[in-house]
Amino acid sequence: xxxxxxxxxxxxxxxxxxxxxRIASIYRKRTELxxxxxxxxxxxETEINYTSTPLPLALERVGQKMHKDCQPLFIRAATVxxxxxxxxAAEAWAAGVRALGGEVPLTKEExxxxxVFGHGLGGSAKEEQVKNIALTxxxxxxxxxxxxEEQVKNxxxxxxxxxSLGAVIVLILI
Amino acid sequence: MAKVFINKEKNNECLSGMETSxxxxxxxxxxxxxxxxLQELVSEGLQPFVGxxxxxxxxxxxxxxxxxxxxxxxxxxxKKFTLQLEQGYVITKEDLEKxxxxxxxxxxxxxEDEFKNGYLTIPGGHRIGFVxxxxxxxxxxxxxxxxxxxxxxxxxxxxxxxxxxxPYLVKREQIDHTLIISPPQCGKTTxxxxxxxxxxxxxxxxxxxxxxxxxxxxxSEIAGMYQGEPQFQIGLRTDVLDACPKAQGMMMxxxxxxxxxxxxxxxGKNEDVEALYHALQAGVKVITTxxxxxxxxxxxxxxxxxLINWRFFEKIIVLSRRxxxxxxxMILDGKNLEKLR
Numbered sequence: 327x328x329x330x331x332x333x334x335x336x337x338x339x340x341x342x343x344x345x346x347x348r349i350a351s352i353y354r355k356r357t358e359l360x361x362x363x364x365x366x367x368x369x370x371e372t373e374i375n376y377t378s379t380p381l382p383l384a385l386e387r388v389g390q391k392m393h394k395d396c397q398p399l400f401i402r403a404a405t406v407x408x409x410x411x412x413x414x415a416a417e418a419w420a421a422g423v424r425a426l427g428g429e430v431p432l433t434k435e436e437x438x439x440x441x442v443f444g445h446g447l448g449g450s451a452k453e454e455q456v457k458n459i460a461l462t463x464x465x466x467x468x469x470x471x472x473x474x475e476e477q478v479k480n481x482x483x484x485x486x487x488x489x490s491l492g493a494v495i496v497l498i499l500i
Numbered sequence: 501m502a503k504v505f506i507n508k509e510k511n512n513e514c515l516s517g518m519e520t521s522x523x524x525x526x527x528x529x530x531x532x533x534x535x536x537x538l539q540e541l542v543s544e545g546l547q548p549f550v551g552x553x554x555x556x557x558x559x560x561x562x563x564x565x566x567x568x569x570x571x572x573x574x575x576x577x578x579k580k581f582t583l584q585l586e587q588g589y590v591i592t593k594e595d596l597e598k599x600x601x602x603x604x605x606x607x608x609x610x611x612e613d614e615f616k617n618g619y620l621t622i623p624g625g626h627r628i629g630f631v632x633x634x635x636x637x638x639x640x641x642x643x644x645x646x647x648x649x650x651x652x653x654x655x656x657x658x659x660x661x662x663x664x665x666x667p668y669l670v671k672r673e674q675i676d677h678t679l680i681i682s683p684p685q686c687g688k689t690t691x692x693x694x695x696x697x698x699x700x701x702x703x704x705x706x707x708x709x710x711x712x713x714x715x716x717x718x719x720s721e722i723a724g725m726y727q728g729e730p731q732f733q734i735g736l737r738t739d740v741l742d743a744c745p746k747a748q749g750m751m752m753x754x755x756x757x758x759x760x761x762x763x764x765x766x767x768g769k770n771e772d773v774e775a776l777y778h779a780l781q782a783g784v785k786v787i788t789t790x791x792x793x794x795x796x797x798x799x800x801x802x803x804x805x806x807l808i809n810w811r812f813f814e815k816i817i818v819l820s821r822r823x824x825x826x827x828x829x830m831i832l833d834g835k836n837l838e839k840l841r
Contacts, residue, residue: 374609374610378609379607380610381606381607381610382606384607407605411602412536412598412602414601414606415606415607418606447606448604448606448607448609449606449608450608450609451609451612451643452609452612455609
């Protein structure tokens with residue numbers, strides 16, 4: 327009988343620790359994501375400003391070069407633009423943002439920031455495109471800082487909290 | 501005497517039977533460049549004419565017009581075909597905006613120069629022209645805004661349309677300096693394109709082996725370049741200098757690609773005449789076109805007068821629309837101005 331108890335206790339502790347680690351890793355992922363997004367925008371700027379690549383192809387190329395965590399944003403937007411007739415760049419980008427939100431949790435403000443960027447996408451001359459990208463990149467770097475602070479604060483906490491919670495449950499049950 | 505070189509049979513043959521089939525309307529590149537709303541109008545209201553549409557004009561707050569040959573027609577909002585142009589579907593500002601969005605692939609920045617020039621080329625080599633309100637920067641046109649009109653010019657390649665003309669231009673392994681005179685929409689670009697293709701590839705019937713052809717395509721109309729790829733067949737030995745000013749382009753080609761023949765569209769400026777002179781010096785043959793309805797009219801133009809008096813062109817071809825697009829009115833010997841046919 328005690329054998330089963332031990333096994334159960336182990337499962338509870340392991341499960342809770344895993345959960346804690348998962349939550350902790352989300353904080354890390356978010357910080358990384360905002361850093362990658364800034365890189366992505368720099369690549370997009372090159373495509374727009376130097377090679378005048380039309381958006382569907384530009385987004386696809388950027389997507390292929392990106393880390394897999396923020397790939398969905400660019401790839402999804404590119405696919406929507408290529409496949410759907412009469413869709414605007416803003417709509418396609420919004421679809422990309424939603425796909426990204428499915429991978430990594432985003433706050434309402436962060437989603438909004440990305441949506442606003444989409445509204446300026448494609449519909450103007452190079453100069454304006456570059457300005458829009460620069461502005462968004464700046465805002466993303468601020469968001470990255472906030473995310474980093476949260477990561478420092480919460481990552482360790484959740485790593486330990488998961489294990490501790492498991493341990494407490496086991497103690498109560500015993 | 502006059503002969504129509506772009507006749508119905510040849511036309512169909514070259515459209516490879518696909519363009520006229522209603523089942524494959526959606527595969528036509530110009531059709532894909534229309535907004536979904538207009539696509540419906542065309543596919544339901546104009547199906548029998550789809551293969552023959554030459555021009556589509558969208559003007560804000562006015563009915564959409566389609567030109568088939570010399571006839572203009574339209575489609576009502578109920579998708580019914582009509583010749584009563586006032587009853588046609590009225591184009592809205594949104595229609596134009598949607599169209600521009602599709603044409604530019606949502607990327608206005610990628611077509612800045614094209615907007616400045618007022619036209620762009622789409623896959624298939626068709627040309628889309630725009631008008632709107634100019635935005636100036638230091639007195640120069642920077643771009644267009646508030647677009648109010650869009651014109652689709654549907655380019656067609658008619659392989660073999662130069663067959664009747666070529667025997668007059670080819671002498672053993674030599675091509676004559678040639679001028680094609682034609683009013684707009686009489687097939688001068690189509691004829692030039694086929695001349696380039698055949699001269700470049702070679703003409704076995706005339707025992708002509710083919711030479712390097714340099715094509716200065718200032719308005720991307722002859723080769724229909726789209727992202728660096730010619731959209732029409734332009735021959736094995738043709739080098740295209742796309743979207744380059746004619747005079748500069750001709751000089752560049754002479755230096756860089758050593759062509760045997762240079763082809764270009766619509767000469768007329770002083771510097772063009774100068775460039776022709778350089779071509780002559782370099783021993784390069786020139787085939788070019790000019791807007792005009794008769795040889796007499798061209799002779800009266802100051803810039804061209806010099807060329808004619810100088811007897812630069814060895815052959816002069818005059819086209820008209822008298823018996824359909826591409827009616828061959830006459831071929832003149834440029835040296836003694838004798839009518840050859």
